[in-house]
Structure formats: structure tokens, C-alpha cells
Amino acid sequence: MKWFTQTLKDIRQYPSAVIGLAIILVMVGMAIYTIIAIPYSEAIRLWRGGEDIWGDNPRTVPPAWTNLFREQTQPETLVLRMGDEGVTKSTSVISENMDDVTIEYTFDYDYDGFPQSLSVFFTAQYEERLPHASMSWVTPDGRTIRLGEISVGSAETYRIDQDDRLVRRLDGVEPRIGLFADPDLETPTVVKGTYTLRVEGVVFEEESDLDARFVLYGQVHGLAGTDHRRRDLTVALLWGTPIALSFGLLAALGTTVTTMIIAAIGVWFGGVVDGLIQRITEINMVLPFLPILIMVGTFFENGRSIWVILGWVIALSIFGAGIKGYRAIFLQVKESPYIEAAQAYGASNWRLIISYLVPRIIPVLIPGLVSAIPAYVFLEASLAVLGIGDPILPTWGKLIDDARSNGALHNGQYYWVLQPAVLLMVVGLAFALLGFALDRIFNPRLREV
């Protein structure tokens, strides 16, 4: 404990390390929040979900906060359901078997940009005769534009943008623009104010009813924007945090600790054991690290699971290059008098290794471990960019891969690449900064240079 507080005190002398530590703590907090707020199974369900979950989101739009940097504000998505403010529904009896259902959606539109698209999702209850609905659009300047008509099955979608007749009525202008633009101006300009979408339905049965949800798909969405499958990137950005941290930490811990113990065993027992370990290290040196990981990811069943990859990373690194460094230090430590003393009073081999040799190397181990974390965080992203990321979990690397393979760089959807990349960079830098300072704290020889 004393050692721990001393280290903390030392760290305070390095402002960069303080920044690094602060970032790491924020990230850990974010990771814990994520795991509690969106449990593992929920995250997978969301990320693998299709239109049923993400249907009300616009496709590939940047985050809402980008509006702060725009001269022309872009609309956010507006979903109006029954019971929301601005939605009224009235029913009047026309005749014995015919009821008139009128639903009005009233909303303010104060943006400079046009929406991505507009849809009305109908649901209806009926026995035999399908309810019928016709729609009209009232602009702030009082014009009324007739939209389409539709016979509503149990679930029916009217996509205003794909109504060819409406396009013709609007003189070939896309409805998403035509419905909002001022008809007197040459360049399409939004008429700001209160719009109304009126759905006039007729139901033909006693028990029959009609309901509808109006979705105005925006040009910006949420905290992080959406991808090509309308998914909210926030889910992936959040879940990338615990995955990146745990993968980096577990891989770094697994590789450094096992390597160190193997080195200690080799040095302590010497002779055949040491020779064998050296030979295995040479074999390991010949093995192509990244190609093997790619092969595992491509060929093996479950090989793309992040935990399987983690296992292979550790297995391939146990006899890695680090063993020589630890070996050199252990060789020095082995000659120390206190080891001889311990031997003299009859300490067992394992006791000597675990309680006498290993603790001496911890000052070297900890900075090495922290500095190794970014490498593994980026390794996970690297594999994802090669298309062998975990098949079900959303990770930062997979976002970059998705973005790249869907041409985000070519289409100007930079937010899609930049957000995960910046997060990766921040985590990588934080651990690198901390590791760097720890290296100097634990190895005073470096402090002079």
C-alpha cells in the first residue's frame, strides 16, 4: 500500500502521466457504465438488429453536435406517435359501418436543411375489409399538398419519397425537398414554421381501427451518428471501450506475466530447461505472428471470436522476444547473496522463483505491461480492419472496417471513421503516456537521460 501511494506520488511529478491516468480512469468509468447500461446480450441484440430495431433512424448521417459547426442547421429525426405532443386523432361516424378516422401530426420545422426522407408507418385492425387512408400535407404558408392514398393491411408503410405520382405533382422535385421548399424561389429553400401531416382514414367495420406513426428522417442523429444499416454508432462506440480495455489489459498481462515466469524458470533451473526454453524461443521467432492470427481468424471455427484470438496472441507471445530481456535481469538477480541465503535455509525451487526472483522484476514488468497495452488495443483493431474482427461484438476496429468497406472516406462520411479512430488514439496515447512515466519512475537510470 505504501509502495502504491509512493508510486502515485511519483506519477504526480509527470503531468503527461497524470493526463494519461485521468484518461484511463474516464475510460474505465465509461466501460463500467456501458456494461451496466447496455448489458452484453443487449449490446449484441442491438448491434445485430435490423429494421425492426433501427427502422426509425436515418441512414449514414453524422452526429447531431455537428450542427454546432454548420452554418445551415440540419434536421434531427422526428418520430411522431399516437399520444405524442402535436398528434391528434378524432373519429366521427359517417354511416353505420363506416367511421372516419382523422390523425393530424403537427410539428415545427426550424432547420435550414431538408430531411433525409419521410415515411408513415400504418397499423390497422380489421376483420375483412381493409381500412383506407389518404394523406395531405399543409405547409406553414397555407398550401395544401395532396399526398398518396393507401389501403392499409395489418402493417403498411407509405414512403413519401417513393411516391412517383407525388413527384410528378411536385414537378419532378423529390418530395423531401418539394414538401418543404418555397415554390417561388429558384434554389430550394426551407419554409420554416409549423407543418401538418393529415391522415384521413376510413374504416369499414365496427371494431376496425387505424393507427400511424410518422417519421421524419433527419440529416443528423444522436451523439455519434448512424451507419449504413441505420444503427446508432453510440452503441458500438460505448461497447468498444470495455472490449478495447479488457483485450489490451488481458493480452498485456497474459503475455508479460507468462513470459516473465518462463524466463525465471529457465534461469533458475538452467541447463536443459534453459536450453529448451531458448530453442522454443527461436522456433517462436520463426513463426509469422500476424499471418498466423489471420489464419486462425479465417480457418478456425470460432476463430474470429475476440477471446479465441486473445488466447492465440498470448500463446504466440509467451516465448516472445521479451524473454531475453527478463532473462538478462534474472541472471543478475540469481547471483545475489540473498538468494544464496534463501537457498541455504532450504527454500524450495518454486518458493525461490515466486517469492524471491519474480518480485525483483516487478519494477521492470509494470512499465512494460502498461506500455504493451496500446499495442494490443491496436492489434484488435488491426485484425478487425483486415475483416477478421469478432463477428458479433461491436468494436472500434469493426467500425473503422465497416466505414472503410462502405466507402465512408470516399463519400465524405468522416465522422464514421474519425470517432472510433480518435477513441483508439486516445486510449493508446493514455497508456503510452502512463507507461512512459512509469518506466522512468521504476528505472531511475532512465531519469537522468
Added chain:
Amino acid sequence: MSENALAVQPDVEQPAQKSASTSNMLLKLLRYSGLKLGALLIAVVIGIYLTILIANMGGYVDRILKGQIREQVSISVGMDPEIRQLPAEQRNQIIEEYISVEEERLGLNQPFLIRSFRFLYRALTLNLGRAQFMSSDSGSRLVSNIILERLPPTLLYMATANLLLFFVSLFFALYLSRNYGSLLDKLVIALSPISAAPAWFYGIFLILLFAAVLGWLPFGGMVAAPPPQDLVGRALSIGRHLILPVTAWLVSGFFGSVYGWRTFFLIFSMEDYVELARAKGLSDREVERRYILRPTLPNIITNFALMLITLWQGAIIAETIFNWPGLGRLLFQAIGHFDTAVIVGSAVIYAYLLAFTVFFLDFIYAIVDPRVRVGSGGAH
């Protein structure tokens, strides 16, 4: 993660007693190098065999291939109107016949264990054989041709990037070690964590900035399409395509490398004999050349040699990101096609290069560093 972070330390032995006779010395040298070479070759054999096992996944890839063959043969037979009219029994017989011919062509009719040793023998004798599915752009199926075709682009990229990185960071580090504590020195230290991210990562940023936003440089590839006809135009086009990949490599490697060398030189320049040389009144240049560079030469050579080997492997991800038609991308494509011949071919050449480099480095140490002597003792 750097794709080849191997730090091979020389087996530095304590100076042996000078009284050893020359012939005794030579015998020891022969024995030592024989043992060393043997150990390295065994490592190569086992390493390659493991690679073969993984590349074939202990026979699992065979089953995938067999399934693919069956599907292809069934489809092609089904398309043939003459065979389609035959009765089912006869048709199946023809399908089985075709399948066995195809399996024989790929050597799948023998058990995997036997084949794995045959693979090993062929790989070790550098008889790389034919690719199963891939072919070179010139149409050759020979693995050696496929690899040779991809070698120049990889060498061009990796050699440009790595040689630049190596020498620029080395000399810059020397400069910093002379001026240590200066503002520039502190800046490099502060920036060294930048090297935590790999080259492809900066590649994405660079593509975004220079290709997508500014439109100054191409997104990727090696030469404009269609390639310019004249030599100068083509060279210029390749040069333009080379800028971003090389910059990405440099950004990722530079600060970490400079920091490493700088610290290394500083540790050596604090030795007593350096102080003594300074006290004697030797010029800075002289001190640097004779008392700092000379003892660090083995390390510089090691790093240079290992850097040269890594050229061979190319950069799998950076090449993929930049669509660079090099060996790294070839390897990635080969894995995607289950083309084990190409994977093993690439691995075996790397293994040999590495083993021989490590072997010869020992001799180079002995030449450049008189402290290194083959001697007895030391737990090797």
C-alpha cells in the same frame, strides 16, 4: 503492434583467456557455429512444420477444399446437357470420377499427415510448387512467380519507408544525444507515445486528409489507372502513390525510434571512457565516432539486419489499407483463398532469411566488437 519486434541480443561472452591457442580457438569456433547453425535449422524446421499445420489447420482446410470441389464439379456437370440426360447412376459416377481427378490434382487423395511431411520437405528445399487458386498477373501458377511478381512493389514501399526511418532516426537521435535537454529533445520525448499506433492507423488519417478532403494525393494503389506510357510519367505516378504510405510508416515509427536510439546513445555516452576521451580534449565528432558509435555498432547492425528481413514480409495491413500490390497483401489474399502453398512459401523464405541473418550476425559481432569472443562458460 510492430509486426516484427524481435530484439535479438548477441550472445556476448566474457573475454576468454588470451592464452588459448589459435587452433584450439578455431576448433571452438567451428563447434560453436556448428551447434548454433544446427539449433537454428531445427528451429526453422519445427517453425515451418507448425506453420504448415496451422495453414492447413490439421486437415480442416482439406475438408473445406473437398467440399468446394464437390460443389464446383456438381455445378459444372449439371450445366453439361449431354451428361444431364444420362441416368442418375451414371451421372453420379461421372461426378465422382471428376472429383477424384480434381482431388488428385490438388493432392487431396492422400492422408494429411503424409502430405504435411511432403509439404515440409518441399518447403525446406524451397521447392514451393504451385498455388492452388491464385495466379500471378502474368498468369503463372508457380508460387515462386507469384511471390517474385509482388516482391518489387513491397521492396519499393518497405525499403523506401524503412531505410528512411532507420537512417533519419539514427542520425537525428545522435544529434539529440549531443543536445540533450534541449527544447527539440523534450519535444521528441513528449511525442514518442505517438509510435504506439501502427502505420495503417495513421494511414487512415492521411487518406482522409490528403485524399478525401484536400484531394491532393491518391487514395491508394501503386500507379494511376491507366498507367502512364512513358517511363518518367510512370515513375512520377508511382512516386505520388508512394507518398502517403511512406508518410504513414514514418509517422508511426519515427518518434519511438528516435527516442529509443537517443536513450541508447545517451547511456553509452555516460560511460567513464567517454568522459575520459572528452577530458583528453578530443573533439565531439571524434568522441562520437570512436567512443559512442563504435561500441554501439553491434546493436546498430542488428537492428539494420532485422529491419532488412522485415522488408521481406511487407506490411500486411498498411498494404491492405493503401491497396498496395505487395507481398503483405498477397499473403492476406492467400489466406482468404485458403491457398496454403503461398502462405507456406512466404513463411519459409522469411524463416530462412531470419535464421541466416541471426547466424551471421554472431560473426559480424566478433568482427566489429573485439569484446565478443567465443569462449567457454556462460549458461548457453
